[in-house]
Amino acid sequence: MNASVSKSTGQSAAPRAVKLRLANVSKTFQNGTQTVEALAPLELEVKEGEYVVFFGPSGCGKSTLLNLIAGFEAPSTGEITLEGKPITRPGRDRLMMFQEHALFPWLSVIKNVMYGLKNEPQFRFRPRKQREAARSWLRMVHLEEFETALIHELSGGMKQRVALARALAPDPKVLLIDEPFPALDALVRGKLYGDLQDILTRTGKTIISVTHDSREAACLGDRVVVFTPRPGRIKKEIHVGLARPRDINDPKVAEHAGRIMAELEGQPDEKRAG
Known part of the structure; x- marks a missing residue:
């Protein structure tokens, strides 16, 4: 098997x-x-x-x-x-990427990704380190140029890329x-x-x-x-x-x-x- x-x-x-x-x-x-x-x-x-x-x-x-x-x-x-x-x-x-992207519309792209890091021990109360890690994942999904954009400004595919970066950022x-x-x-x-x-x-x-x-x-x-x-x-x-x-x-x-x-x-x- x-x-x-x-x-x-x-x-x-x-x-x-x-x-x-x-x-x-x-x-x-x-x-x-x-x-x-x-x-x-x-x-x-x-x-x-x-x-x-x-x-x-x-x-x-x-x-x-x-x-x-x-x-x-x-x-x-x-x-x-x-x-x-x-x-x-x-x-x-074990982190899930859902059918609906479930992103926070009031946060920017990079802050959506950073949100997944805020409770991780190595990132807690370290916003600069959170931002650096989030940027590295945005580069991996080719969205580094959109880090300040709001979610409603993105296409469907870009939203799913943000959701993917957010799910992967805590390194499940x-x-x-x-x-x-x-x-x-x-x-x-x-x-x-x-x-x-x-x-x-x-x-x-x-x-x-x-x-x-x-x-x-x-x-x-x-x-x-x-x-x-x-x-x-x-x-x-x-x-x-x-x-x-x-x-x-x-x-x-x-x-x-x-x-x-x-x-x-x-x-x-x-x-x-x-």
Whole structure:
């Protein structure tokens, strides 16, 4: 289940430590007198520096699973551990980038990013150091020229870049991304995919994202976890052995996207391709 991701050179990546482990994790909700099973019991490991994508149809439980990892909700059964320690509540070692950017409209771009640093021990009561760190992240997402702008002055893609910088600034052990891109046009999404891959390459950050877009999954993921319809079960794990950076329009990305969709739909790859 957790073989190392092969590179396009044909060489295997060096073994990486397990960052996150899910053991017998399930989730049920109570809807009046009815019990709704959102996630069937599942097992999953995420390695250090790996980009894992949860892919599946709407309502399959992939966002629910992301919320469990974030600590917003507790699993009905099983345990989730980060570096061997059980997750029991939200923590700054796991930060979420939501579908809505959730930025503060009354603050400038740089102050939005600085906000995520104010409670970090190394930055507390040190505004100059906060500003320096925020600027470094704004440079990484190509927004250093807009640090004094207000949020309403930015395009949708720029707002998501600010949200990404703010989530990464406190240096979480795991970045969680819950479908933040669907409302953006294709060109802007492509640029954001490039930013994410650049950040992954430069920082070695462990990232877990949720999507129902097979091209996005193939473009970003080292490993794509395909879920069944509700109750969500892991149907297949697909390793994407393409070198980075990847272009969303690359035929090889399209080929992997076809494999992912074929698995979701229960079709052989050959049938999907034809």
